[in-house]
Amino acid sequence: MTLQFHFGHTFQDTYRVGDRIRWGGNDKGTPGQERAEAIGYQEPCATCGLDEDREYVLLFERDVLTGDHRYALPEDLVRLDHES
Secondary structure, eight states, rough: EEEOOOEOOOSSOOOTTTOOOOOOOSEEEEETTSEEEEEEEEEEOOOTTOOOOOEEEEEEEEEEEEEEEEEOHEEEHHHHHHHH
């Protein structure tokens, strides 16, 4: 699954689980947080064809994409939109 998110350096960088996100550009969020969350927007899967219109909450620990995620609730969308 591929998710697009707006956290860190927001210039269409590509990350995998375990990668440290980059900073220094059109930044969203605060670098170095022990724990941070961002909304992830699912892109259609080129392999299996899955194309859900869903948002996810992604977890970052000290700027590392952990791979932990869950479906976003309406209150997550409001909360995380105000934090960016």
